[in-house]
Amino acid sequence: MKNKNIALGVVVLIIGLSIYYFESGKVKIDENPAQEVVVEEQENEQFQEIVLNKEGYIKDEKIVEQKNDLFKFAPELTGISGYINAPKSLTVGSLRGKVVLVDFWTYTCINCIRTLPYLKNWHDKYADDGLVIIGVHTPEFEFEKEYRNVLDAAEKYQLEYPIVQDNNYATWRAYNNRFWPHKFLIDIDGFIRYDHIGEGKYDETEEVIKALLEERMERYGTELKENDEEVGDVVDIEREKVGTPEIYFGYKFARGNFGNAEGLPPNKTVTYKLPSIAKNNQAYLGGTWKINQDDAELVSDTGRIILGYNSKVVNIVASSELGSIIEIYQDTRDLDEPKKGNDVEIINGTGILKVQDGKLYNVVDYEYGPGLLELIIDGKGFKMNTFTFG
Numbered sequence: 001m002k003n004k005n006i007a008l009g010v011v012v013l014i015i016g017l018s019i020y021y022f023e024s025g026k027v028k029i030d031e032n033p034a035q036e037v038v039v040e041e042q043e044n045e046q047f048q049e050i051v052l053n054k055e056g057y058i059k060d061e062k063i064v065e066q067k068n069d070l071f072k073f074a075p076e077l078t079g080i081s082g083y084i085n086a087p088k089s090l091t092v093g094s095l096r097g098k099v100v101l102v103d104f105w106t107y108t109c110i111n112c113i114r115t116l117p118y119l120k121n122w123h124d125k126y127a128d129d130g131l132v133i134i135g136v137h138t139p140e141f142e143f144e145k146e147y148r149n150v151l152d153a154a155e156k157y158q159l160e161y162p163i164v165q166d167n168n169y170a171t172w173r174a175y176n177n178r179f180w181p182h183k184f185l186i187d188i189d190g191f192i193r194y195d196h197i198g199e200g201k202y203d204e205t206e207e208v209i210k211a212l213l214e215e216r217m218e219r220y221g222t223e224l225k226e227n228d229e230e231v232g233d234v235v236d237i238e239r240e241k242v243g244t245p246e247i248y249f250g251y252k253f254a255r256g257n258f259g260n261a262e263g264l265p266p267n268k269t270v271t272y273k274l275p276s277i278a279k280n281n282q283a284y285l286g287g288t289w290k291i292n293q294d295d296a297e298l299v300s301d302t303g304r305i306i307l308g309y310n311s312k313v314v315n316i317v318a319s320s321e322l323g324s325i326i327e328i329y330q331d332t333r334d335l336d337e338p339k340k341g342n343d344v345e346i347i348n349g350t351g352i353l354k355v356q357d358g359k360l361y362n363v364v365d366y367e368y369g370p371g372l373l374e375l376i377i378d379g380k381g382f383k384m385n386t387f388t389f390g
Contacts, residue, residue: 073191086162104179112181238312259279266293272287314341317358317360325353330371335350343362
């Protein structure tokens with residue numbers, strides 16, 4: 001047992017040292033955030049309330065002192081405006097003695113969505129052994145700040161771990177974060193031991209989870225249960241075959257892959273004309289649109305969007321308060337059954353997408369390769385945020 005303890009300690013120390021340099025640049029938490037916080041009540045009774053560890057933390061002063069010289073202490077949750085699957089008393093500090101995974105995400109981010117099956121799997125496998133996942137929902141677009149929208153997303157993806165709304169980016173800034181998704185693993189003494197940006201490295205992340213839980217078990221005199229439950233609903237992406245980057249229509253996030261000569265002038269209303277030839281990986285608007293911070297908003301009764309892309313999956317993030325109907329054409333032809341995404345219906349031989357709620361809509365899902373996509377929009381007030389691919 002002594003040799004096992006020594007070996008385990010070496011593994012955990014190596015993991016911590018490997019990220020020490022990266023974590024050393026993290027900013028400290030602002031203890032007095034300026035923004036006003038309005039806490040939403042959770043309405044759905046099916047969600048389970050997390051049990052906080054108020055009295056059960058076993059502290060080893062010597063070990064904590066050693067860690068303090070090596071690792072960054074985890075910032076606290078701050079500026080939280082809503083709680084799902086969790087009481088309002090949820091804090092990182094209240095979970096001392098647990099292993100905590102803080103996951104920065106937002107519900108329209110396709111990269112975040114593809115990580116959710118792994119988070120759900122880790123919650124199912126390790127919650128009883130002391131792992132607590134906290135999904136810190138930091139919105140990219142204004143409509144993602146709505147509590148009801150986040151709650152609906154939690155229900156859709158069957159997320160049972162705690163989720164908090166970081167609408168004013170207070171916790172985001174405390175962790176010096178810049179990315180969705182971004183995972184931080186915090187040990188039983190409150191120190192950040194590992195972090196990972198983006199998708200992937202799921203096996204590596206799980207190995208760190210297990211090592212930190214083993215550290216917890218050693219201190220508490222228990223054993224980690226064996227659990228071989230497989231991850232469900234995984235979407236495998238061949239990234240080298242995705243040739244088109246994300247395309248934004250709001251001026252705040254514009255990346256230069258917008259094709260109209262008029263560009264995306266902030267807060268201006270522009271009548272766009274489609275070109276005779278569309279360049280690949282460039283999006284083009286037709287009709288009259290107002291360019292907002294988050295989106296391009298259709299001002300005319302009808303509008304068009306054309307995109308030459310190279311990918312398997314095409315999604316849009318969009319909304320329409322009054323509802324809009326979109327006809328979808330692929331390579332100048334009707335979008336047929338094999339190519340349509342999950343949110344598209346085939347009506348009288350034409351692909352139809354109905355847009356209202358602000359969310360991600362799956363438009364095309366076929367096979368990797370080039371394609372020419374045309375959206376014909378009927379419904380003033382349609383707001384186009386972004387194209388995403390996979």
